[in-house]
Amino acid sequence: MQQTFDAVVVGSGATGGWVARQLTEAGLQVAVLEAGRRLNPSEDYSEHTPPYEMPLRGTRLPRERREKQPVQSRCYQCDEYANHLFIDDTEHPYTTPADRRFDWIRGRHVGGKSIMWARQSYRLSDYDFKAASRDGFGDDWPLGYDELAPYYDRVERFIGISGRAEGLPQLPDGEFLPPMALTCGEEILKKAVADRFGRTLTIGRAAVLTRALNGRPACHYCGPCGRGCRTGSYYSSPHSTLPAAAATGRLTLIPDAVASHVTTNAEGRCTGVYYVDRLTRNHREVAGKVVVLCASTLESTRIMLNSKSSPHPNGIANSSGVLGHYLMDHVMGGGAGGTLPVLSGVPDTRGNRPNGIYIPRFRNLETRESGFLRGYGFQGGASLSKWGHANSIPGFGAEFKRRVKAERPWSVYLGGFGECLPRFENHCRLDTERVDAWGIPILHISAAFGDNERRMVSDMADTAVEMLEAAGAEGVSRQENISPPGLAIHEVGTARMGNDPATSVLNRWQQAHEVGNLFVMDGSVYPSSACQNPTLTMMALAARACDYLVEEYRAARV
Numbered sequence: 319m320q321q322t323f324d325a326v327v328v329g330s331g332a333t334g335g336w337v338a339r340q341l342t343e344a345g346l347q348v349a350v351l352e353a354g355r356r357l358n359p360s361e362d363y364s365e366h367t368p369p370y371e372m373p374l375r376g377t378r379l380p381r382e383r384r385e386k387q388p389v390q391s392r393c394y395q396c397d398e399y400a401n402h403l404f405i406d407d408t409e410h411p412y413t414t415p416a417d418r419r420f421d422w423i424r425g426r427h428v429g430g431k432s433i434m435w436a437r438q439s440y441r442l443s444d445y446d447f448k449a450a451s452r453d454g455f456g457d458d459w460p461l462g463y464d465e466l467a468p469y470y471d472r473v474e475r476f477i478g479i480s481g482r483a484e485g486l487p488q489l490p491d492g493e494f495l496p497p498m499a500l501t502c503g504e505e506i507l508k509k510a511v512a513d514r515f516g517r518t519l520t521i522g523r524a525a526v527l528t529r530a531l532n533g534r535p536a537c538h539y540c541g542p543c544g545r546g547c548r549t550g551s552y553y554s555s556p557h558s559t560l561p562a563a564a565a566t567g568r569l570t571l572i573p574d575a576v577a578s579h580v581t582t583n584a585e586g587r588c589t590g591v592y593y594v595d596r597l598t599r600n601h602r603e604v605a606g607k608v609v610v611l612c613a614s615t616l617e618s619t620r621i622m623l624n625s626k627s628s629p630h631p632n633g634i635a636n637s638s639g640v641l642g643h644y645l646m647d648h649v650m651g652g653g654a655g656g657t658l659p660v661l662s663g664v665p666d667t668r669g670n671r672p673n674g675i676y677i678p679r680f681r682n683l684e685t686r687e688s689g690f691l692r693g694y695g696f697q698g699g700a701s702l703s704k705w706g707h708a709n710s711i712p713g714f715g716a717e718f719k720r721r722v723k724a725e726r727p728w729s730v731y732l733g734g735f736g737e738c739l740p741r742f743e744n745h746c747r748l749d750t751e752r753v754d755a756w757g758i759p760i761l762h763i764s765a766a767f768g769d770n771e772r773r774m775v776s777d778m779a780d781t782a783v784e785m786l787e788a789a790g791a792e793g794v795s796r797q798e799n800i801s802p803p804g805l806a807i808h809e810v811g812t813a814r815m816g817n818d819p820a821t822s823v824l825n826r827w828q829q830a831h832e833v834g835n836l837f838v839m840d841g842s843v844y845p846s847s848a849c850q851n852p853t854l855t856m857m858a859l860a861a862r863a864c865d866y867l868v869e870e871y872r873a874a875r876v
């Protein structure tokens with residue numbers, strides 16, 4: 319007889335790994351369906367591969383991969399080393415209106431995007447959770463910072479976040495491992511932005527271990543983390559949460575299982591998940607008393623929209639018609655770069671530090687001082703340039719080498735990540751005509767940034783220039799070129815939570831208003847995007863929702 323699991327989790331990435339761990343450790347028998355394969359670190363990771371071992375020296379994608387990855391190759395990390403960690407776009411199509419480009423970047427393997435992510439990890443604050451009450455746009459979150467803080471603590475303690483406490487209300491401090499060091503260029507910039515503008519510059523808060531934690535060794539600063547980490551020194555689910563879940567003996571991880579839809583009974587309650595075997599194309603079903611979707615923003619919503627039955631004719635948990643709406647991604651494209659001549663000849667002691675700097679949001683906090691709502695933070699850094707400047711130095715021989723060494727510039731740059739307002743019209747729905755390589759209906763995504771985001775990007779460029787110039791940077795170039803939605807890879811929303819079933823899909827515990835044994839525990843649940851990188855918050859929310867799920871499960875209320 320087929321086993322009925324206590325919970326079926328779809329997706330094994332950043333959030334699915336956490337959910338699998340917490341539910342198995344609470345005593346539940348859990349099946350995790352993962353659409354992709356298991357990676358083999360000795361073959362799939364290339365963080366220690368030097369450029370001279372790569373056919374194209376790591377400089378560009380081979381032509382055949384470019385043809386199969388026209389969308390993925392827009393992501394900086396999808397390069398000659400790591401393109402196999404990103405999907406083949408020809409197998410995973412989606413459609414958009416001709417004038418609304420959306421770059422949907424995905425990884426389908428055990429671990430999902432937690433293998434390739436840039437690990438920046440920041441808490442949200444009540445400036446974010448209660449943003450609507452402050453400026454009147456959109457809806458507040460159905461929870462506040464005080465309620466989420468213990469779950470941030472719990473996640474940080476387990477996965478490890480290095481960083482420095484700064485005491486800022488808009489960027490609450492966490493339980494940090496020792497911070498990485500700033501370079502001298504970053505120290506100069508930090509002093510200038512504090513002295514001139516009263517702003518804070520801090521080392522990036524990163525899910526990278528600066529000392530050993532929970533059986534994982536500290537980072538050895540080899541540098542290119544986005545290609546995988548054989549020592550598991552940054553957070554990825556296959557090196558952290560999934561092994562912990564497996565150690566309970568209660569995890570059944572099913573790779574190559576492409577979930578198509580949630581199955582339901584006559585009353586509309588979940589009975590399990592229907593999936594297609596990625597390799598054989600056979601159709602199968604796994605039975606569960608509770609279903610938890612962690613397939614990532616948009617993918618979880620796609621599964622829900624495709625879960626149609628007579629109790630759920632518009633997709634499961636969608637009688638409000640809100641499912642698929644309020645899609646958001648951070649807006650990028652405003653910033654500046656320059657050089658720091660004052661550091662000419664000074665060595666860079668940073669080595670291959672896998673981290674940058676962060677300037678937390680400073681707009682629209684206590685006052686409304688800008689022509690847009692909400693705010694943005696800057697990421698960036700200052701470092702001794704690689705050797706590109708040699709191209710512009712004439713000559714050859716000993717004198718040429720001397721000049722190349724002596725004139726190696728210190729470069730400095732800042733790039734903003736801004737909040738995107740939640741708008742109903744930014745949405746996804748099922749494309750009624752096309753399916754993916756496994757016969758599952760694909761998404762039609764229609765999203766665009768608006769005037770608020772455009773004004774924000776312009777302000778990012780202005781403030782980046784003023785801060786670099788205050789630090790004595792020269793040759794400062796102002797960059798204002800708004801990014802397409804999706805490319806920040808911080809997509810959130812489409813199955814938002816809220817207190818009102820007429821305007822939200824999930825309640826404050828990430829449980830579907832209409833289906834008590836269906837939960838969503840990834841970024842789909844966000845009611846607003848804030849401007850901080852989202853993954854840490856997704857995981858803290860999942861930890862909180864799992865506590866609730868376990869309590870309800872034990873009391874036989876789900």
Ligand SMILES: Cc1cc2nc3c(=O)[nH]c(=O)nc-3n(C[C@H](O)[C@H](O)[C@H](O)COP(=O)(O)OP(=O)(O)OC[C@H]3O[C@@H](n4cnc5c(N)ncnc54)[C@H](O)[C@@H]3O)c2cc1C
Binds near residue numbers: 329423425432852854
């Ligand atoms: C280059 C890059 C840099 C980034 N940098 C940062 C950063 O610095 N900070 C930050 O906070 N975030 C960053 N992100 C985003 C971060 O990776 C995501 O927010 C995070 O991984 C989301 O977690 P998730 O569990 O929702 O999705 P994922 O980690 O993507 O996991 C989803 C899993 O679900 C599986 N899946 C999907 N569909 C199905 C299906 N139908 N059936 C079965 N399984 C399915 C996928 O194969 C995948 O394994 C970055 C992402 C990238 C690519």
Ligand code: SF4
Binds near residue numbers: 365536540543548672
């Ligand atoms: S986390 Fe550290 S050890 Fe791992 S790949 Fe990144 S730099 Fe290298």
